[in-house]
Amino acid sequence: MPPSPIRKLVPFAEAAKARGTRVFHLNIGQPDIETPRSIMDAVASAAHTMPVLEYSHSAGFESYRKKLAGYYAKNDIEVNHNQIIITTGGSEAILFAVMSCMDAGDEIIIPEPFYANYNGFATESDVRVVPIARTSIHSGFALPPMDAFEEAITPRTRAIMICNPNNPTGYLYSKEELETLRDICLKYDLFLFADEAYREFCYDGRKHYSALSLEGMENHAILLDTISKRYSACGGRIGALVTKNQEVLDTAMKFAQARLSPPTFAQILAEAATELPEDYFNGVHAQYSNRRDALVSRLQAMPGVICPNPGGAFYAMAQLPVDDTEKFCQWLLEDFSHNGATVMMAPAAGFYATAGRGRDEVRLAYVLDEADIHAAMDCLEAALKVYPGRLS
Amino acid sequence: MPPSPIRKLVPFAEAAKARGTRVFHLNIGQPDIETPRSIMDAVASAAHTMPVLEYSHSAGFESYRKKLAGYYAKNDIEVNHNQIIITTGGSEAILFAVMSCMDAGDEIIIPEPFYANYNGFATESDVRVVPIARTSIHSGFALPPMDAFEEAITPRTRAIMICNPNNPTGYLYSKEELETLRDICLKYDLFLFADEAYREFCYDGRKHYSALSLEGMENHAILLDTISKRYSACGGRIGALVTKNQEVLDTAMKFAQARLSPPTFAQILAEAATELPEDYFNGVHAQYSNRRDALVSRLQAMPGVICPNPGGAFYAMAQLPVDDTEKFCQWLLEDFSHNGATVMMAPAAGFYATAGRGRDEVRLAYVLDEADIHAAMDCLEAALKVYPGRLS
Numbered sequence: 054m055p056p057s058p059i060r061k062l063v064p065f066a067e068a069a070k071a072r073g074t075r076v077f078h079l080n081i082g083q084p085d086i087e088t089p090r091s092i093m094d095a096v097a098s099a100a101h102t103m104p105v106l107e108y109s110h111s112a113g114f115e116s117y118r119k120k121l122a123g124y125y126a127k128n129d130i131e132v133n134h135n136q137i138i139i140t141t142g143g144s145e146a147i148l149f150a151v152m153s154c155m156d157a158g159d160e161i162i163i164p165e166p167f168y169a170n171y172n173g174f175a176t177e178s179d180v181r182v183v184p185i186a187r188t189s190i191h192s193g194f195a196l197p198p199m200d201a202f203e204e205a206i207t208p209r210t211r212a213i214m215i216c217n218p219n220n221p222t223g224y225l226y227s228k229e230e231l232e233t234l235r236d237i238c239l240k241y242d243l244f245l246f247a248d249e250a251y252r253e254f255c256y257d258g259r260k261h262y263s264a265l266s267l268e269g270m271e272n273h274a275i276l277l278d279t280i281s282k283r284y285s286a287c288g289g290r291i292g293a294l295v296t297k298n299q300e301v302l303d304t305a306m307k308f309a310q311a312r313l314s315p316p317t318f319a320q321i322l323a324e325a326a327t328e329l330p331e332d333y334f335n336g337v338h339a340q341y342s343n344r345r346d347a348l349v350s351r352l353q354a355m356p357g358v359i360c361p362n363p364g365g366a367f368y369a370m371a372q373l374p375v376d377d378t379e380k381f382c383q384w385l386l387e388d389f390s391h392n393g394a395t396v397m398m399a400p401a402a403g404f405y406a407t408a409g410r411g412r413d414e415v416r417l418a419y420v421l422d423e424a425d426i427h428a429a430m431d432c433l434e435a436a437l438k439v440y441p442g443r444l445s
Numbered sequence: 446m447p448p449s450p451i452r453k454l455v456p457f458a459e460a461a462k463a464r465g466t467r468v469f470h471l472n473i474g475q476p477d478i479e480t481p482r483s484i485m486d487a488v489a490s491a492a493h494t495m496p497v498l499e500y501s502h503s504a505g506f507e508s509y510r511k512k513l514a515g516y517y518a519k520n521d522i523e524v525n526h527n528q529i530i531i532t533t534g535g536s537e538a539i540l541f542a543v544m545s546c547m548d549a550g551d552e553i554i555i556p557e558p559f560y561a562n563y564n565g566f567a568t569e570s571d572v573r574v575v576p577i578a579r580t581s582i583h584s585g586f587a588l589p590p591m592d593a594f595e596e597a598i599t600p601r602t603r604a605i606m607i608c609n610p611n612n613p614t615g616y617l618y619s620k621e622e623l624e625t626l627r628d629i630c631l632k633y634d635l636f637l638f639a640d641e642a643y644r645e646f647c648y649d650g651r652k653h654y655s656a657l658s659l660e661g662m663e664n665h666a667i668l669l670d671t672i673s674k675r676y677s678a679c680g681g682r683i684g685a686l687v688t689k690n691q692e693v694l695d696t697a698m699k700f701a702q703a704r705l706s707p708p709t710f711a712q713i714l715a716e717a718a719t720e721l722p723e724d725y726f727n728g729v730h731a732q733y734s735n736r737r738d739a740l741v742s743r744l745q746a747m748p749g750v751i752c753p754n755p756g757g758a759f760y761a762m763a764q765l766p767v768d769d770t771e772k773f774c775q776w777l778l779e780d781f782s783h784n785g786a787t788v789m790m791a792p793a794a795g796f797y798a799t800a801g802r803g804r805d806e807v808r809l810a811y812v813l814d815e816a817d818i819h820a821a822m823d824c825l826e827a828a829l830k831v832y833p834g835r836l837s
Contacts, residue, residue, distance in 0.1 A: 060503075060702055088498045096710060100489035106480045106680040106714070111452075141533050141682065144704040157549060157571055173703030179549055179571060288498040288709030290533065290682075310452055311565030312536040317680030318488060318710035322498070 065386035066397050075394035076386070077429035079417040082220065082367065084285045086337055092284065095325035096318050106317055111309040113139025113293075114320050120327035121293065128252065130265045130276070136297055138305050139315045139323075143250050143279030143292035144170065150275045150294055151178045151212075153304040154244050159211040161246075162202060164188050166370070166404035166411055168220045168248070183210070184406035190372050190414060193361035194222040196230040202237050212244035213237065218251040218261070221404045221416040222370050223345075223363020225255055228262045235267045238274075244301075245270065248277045251366035253334050256342050259364055271297040280319075282367070284326045289319030341367050344419040344426055351430035352417075355437060357444070369417050370401060376442035378402070378415050384440060391435040394428060457778035458789050467786035468778070469821035471809040474612065474759065476677045478729055484676065487717035488710050498709055503701040505531025505685075506712050512719035513685065520644065522657045522668070528689055530697050531707045531715075535642050535671030535684035536562065542667045542686055543570045543604075545696040546636050551603045553638075554594060556580050558762070558796030558803055560612045560640070575602070576798035582764050582806060585753035586614040588622040594629050604636035605629065610643040610653070613796045613808040614762050615737075615755020617647055620654045627659045630666075636693075637662065640669045643758035645726050648734050651756055663689040672711075674759075676718045681711030733759050736811040736818055743822035744809075747829060749836070761809050762793060768834035770794070770807045776832060783827040786820060 066076050112118065118134035125132050140146040147170075155161065157179035163171060165184040175182045183205050187197035202213065213234060218225045238245045247264030255261045264274045279292035294305055345362075349369055352360035357374030375381040378400040385395050401414035419426060437443060458468050504510065510526035517524050532538040539562075547553065549571035555563060557576040567574045575597050579589035594605065605626060610617045630637045639656030647653045656666045671684035686697055737754075741761055744752035749766030767773040770792040777787050793806035811818060829835060 083500055085497065087496050093492045093495060093498070097489040097492035100485045100492065100710075103485060104479050105477065106485070106678045108475055108679040141708070142705060148704075152569060170703045170705075173699065177544060177700065177703070178569075286498045287500040288706065290706070290708045307565065308569065311562045311569070312540075313534060313562075314680065314682070316533070316682040316708040316711055318492075318714075319708055322710075 062382055062386060062397060065383055069386045069395060073393070074390045077394060077396045077421060077425055077432065079419070079421070079429055080397040080399045082282065082418045082420065083287055084282060084367070084420050085422070086285045086340065088285045089326065089329055089333065091329065092286075092322045092325040096322050099321045100318065109314040109317055109320060111314050112137070112306060113315050114324060117320050117324040117327070120324055124327050125295070128261075128263065130263050130295075132265065132295055132297065136295060136302065138294045138302065138309050139320060140292040140294055140309070141312070141315050142290040143248065143277055143281065144174070146277040146279070146292040146294040147171070147174050147246070147248065148177065149305045149308050150246050150277055151175065151180055152308055153301050154275070155180050155211045158209060160207060160209045161212045161214055162205050162210060163214045163406070164196060165406055166194070166221050166401055167214070167406075168216055169403045171214065172406070181209070182406055186407045186410065190359055190361060190370055194219065194224040194370065196226060196233065199233050199237060206241055210241065210243060212246050214246040214248070215264070216248040216250070217264070218254060218363075218365025219368075220251065220366055221368050221399070221401065223366045223368045225259055225261070225364030231262050231264060231267055234264075235270055239269060243273065245274050246277060247274065250279045250282050253283055253338065254341055254367055255365040256345060257364065261365070265295060265297075273298070275301060280323050280326060286319070286322060286326070289322050290316055291319045291323045341419065344421070344423055345369070347423050347426045348417060348419045348430065351427065351434070355434055357437070367419050369419065370414055371417060372414050374437065374444045375413065375440060376444065377412050379412070380442055381440060382415065384442070385436055389436050389439075391432045392428070394432055396429045396432045396436070454774055454778060454789060457775055461778045461787060465785070466782045469786060469788045469813060469817055469824065471811070471813070471821055472789040472791045474674065474810045474812065475679055476674060476759070476812050477814070478677045478732065480677045481718065481721055481725065483721065484678070484714045484717040488714050491713045492710065501706040501709055501712060503706050504529070504698060505707050506716060509712050509716040509719070512716055516719050517687070520653075520655065522655050522687075524657065524687055524689065528687060528694065530686045530694065530701055531712060532684040532686055532701075533704070533707050534682040535640065535669055535673060536566070538669040538671070538684040538686040539563070539566050539638070539640065540569065541697045541700050542638050542669055543567065543572055544700055545693050546667070547572050547603045550601060552599060552601045553604045553606055554597050554602060555606045555798070556588060557798055558586070558613050558793060559606070559798075560608055561795045563606065564798070573601070574798055578799045578802065582751055582753060582762055586611065586616040586762065588618060588625065591625050591629060598633055598635075602633065602635060604638050606638040606640070607656070608640040608642070609656070610646060610755070610757025611760075612643065612758055613760050613791070613793065615758045615760045617651055617653070617756030623654050623656060623659055626656075627662055631661060635665065637666050638669060639666065642671045642674050645675055645730065646733055646759055647757040648737060649756065653757070657687060657689075665690070667693060672715050672718060678711070678714060678718070681714050682708055683711045683715045733811065736813070736815055737761070739815050739818045740809060740811045740822065743819065743826070747826055749829070759811050761811065762806055763809060764806050765829065766836045767805065767829070767832060768836065769804050771804070772834055773832060774807065776834070777824075777828055781828050781831075783824045784820070786824055788821045788824045788828070
């Protein structure tokens with residue numbers, strides 16, 4: 054079982070803080086945006102009056118699933134509440150999908166870089182991750198052409214997994230790219246697992262297309278979702294597995310029943326969130342969009358740094374002119390400060406399955422306000438000038 | 446993946462209710478006892494003031510783990526907070542233990558009957574359950590002698606699993622039985638997984654002994670715990686994996702990090718529960734003890750019924766004079782009522798791994814008040830007189 058690459062640097066960050074250095078956390082996708090007050094109050098109100106904190110239905114409250122189907126309908130995803138299984142975070146949705154659709158020794162194709170915990174869930178299920186390495190920061194991590202996937206397909210391939218908009222790259226897949234994936238999945242009878250945790254976070258007026266609304270994919274598309282980022286509710290641990298494939302639903306329900314039920318309090322929160330005003334996301338969206346612009350323009354202005362402008366999520370990938378970003382990120386925490394502060398980023402090697410890739414890249418999560426983003430970029434800019442392992 | 450045997454009858458119960466028949470639920474361990482008001486209010490208060498519902502530490506709040514170590518100390522279990530990983534329910538603790546200590550194809554020995562979901566977790570991890578079949582309702586499901594275990598051990602055996610007090614039998618293991626298990630585990634270098642969800646529910650003045658306080662078992666004992674039953678907080682989904690084995694802790698932490706964190710709200714509830722007054726359990730305990738006495742005495746008075754008096758938990762197993770308890774339980778819901786009511790029980794075959802065993806047994810959870818228990822027993826008594834598949 055691989056350790057979480059994002060968490061490896063934590064002891065160095067703790068030591069920096071103990072020395073009095075302020076650490077700007079760009080390393081983890083924990084949003085700082087306030088959780089909507091009305092949905093927190095819904096939990097408070099329920100906790101005040103509920104006599105017994107009971108198990109819920111293993112698939113989650115029926116009332117919540119019905120309202121969630123309404124939320125999906127507004128997002129051009131037509132499903133009914135029986136096609137939704139509420140999970141303990143998006144993490145459990147991923148685990149249920151892998152365990153329900155794949156056997157030990159089967160293979161799942163994932164374009165790299167990808168969310169490092171996919172490796173963890175694959176290991177838990179004894180499934181092999183086959184990365185698609187024909188991706189590059191120079192093309193902004195666009196999906197490679199169909200033959201890159203076809204080269205990777207073997208008799209053991211069961212699924213392709215994408216995260217859209219992408220963690221860690223921020224890349225937003227176009228409708229055409231999704232249709233390419235559909236063609237591959239139908240041709241080779243593969244599942245398409247689509248982690249759409251960042252559905253609401255698309256910029257520059259671009260639209261999100263869901264794998265679940267692709268025609269002809271009714272039996273192949275599995276949507277993996279979570280409220281964590283959408284409502285700044287990471288600690289709730291509420292996600293969902295959504296599919297029209299009845300066999301997958303039946304199998305996933307057995308896993309759901311074995312673990313009894315998803316958390317009750319956060320289901321109340323999630324149900325309340327389906328009733329937030331339509332304009333709730335506008336404010337959140339504007340904030341993230343401004344932060345992205347600040348972060349990316351600062352990074353692009355640094356000599357030797359490459360940073361494609363991400364179309365979605367709240368991550369950016371940057372190539373840095375350093376020997377090794379793991380060493381650089383540790384050095385930032387151990388040996389550097391600027392105006393009493395330093396910056397913590399996620400070295401990108403942990404997001405690649407191909408050995409050696411990503412060693413000159415970092416992932417930055419723009420989960421700080423604009424002033425802090427500028428202060429963090431001041432640190433990074435100063436650090437790149439003095440880092441002993443800087444490449445010319 | 447096997448379906449949950451307890452949930453198979455649910456559609457029949459729903460149909461009975463739709464016809465207007467009252468259903469006494471003795472089939473599932475969902476306590477009816479009110480969740481302590483003070484711990485629900487702690488959640489309400491936190492929800493009112495918390496700005497962002499953040500991920501917690503993957504091992505759970507440090508403050509909660511420290512207080513939980515204090516709770517264990519009061520129960521003669523000496524651990525520190527770094528030896529505790531907070532999990533999403535006891536279910537996740539079981540899954541982490543199996544995944545951290547065992548490889549695909551390994552074997553785990555479990556005396557039967559056992560909690561049916563153990564099969565689910567074993568299937569998820571590709572681990573084989575080897576039942577100990579030398580148990581019997583006639584000896585009250587006491588642990589068989591050491592040679593019954595030795596016969597079952599193979600080179601692939603990695604662990605023995607017990608639930609103490611037991612679900613489904615209510616059996617409370619004696620100190621001597623636990624010492625026997627210790628001797629086996631040390632002799633064959635096996636882990637002892639101890640599900641102690643019902644620690645507080647021991648009757649007749651008997652004491653609970655934890656696997657984690659067995660001398661010499663520091664590297665072998667893994668305690669699997671939950672607050673679900675202890676505080677009537679099943680919907681919280683908070684449990685714990687507790688062990689002094691550092692290697693197991695390190696591996697389990699990787700699984701914990703992959704799923705990010707346990708639910709925040711219920712951790713607040715669980716932390717508040719460590720501060721309940723010492724006498725909280727006295728009232729709960731008296732209620733369950735009276736219910737057990739009512740249930741068991743009624744069952745023992747029915748001709749042809751065998752029901753050993755359980756020493757703990759809130760379950761009793763009964764042998765019934767019927768052809769097949771699956772058929773009988775379904776018939777109770779489909780074709781029978783008495784005073785406008787019927788009773789739902791869990792057919793015991795699902796708790797056995799050995800084919801054919803348990804078909805004349807049921808598990809009854811005494812999670813109703815005494816008046817309802819008597820009304821449910823009136824139904825059962827009347828039903829056994831008229832059931833067409835009654836054995837002479």
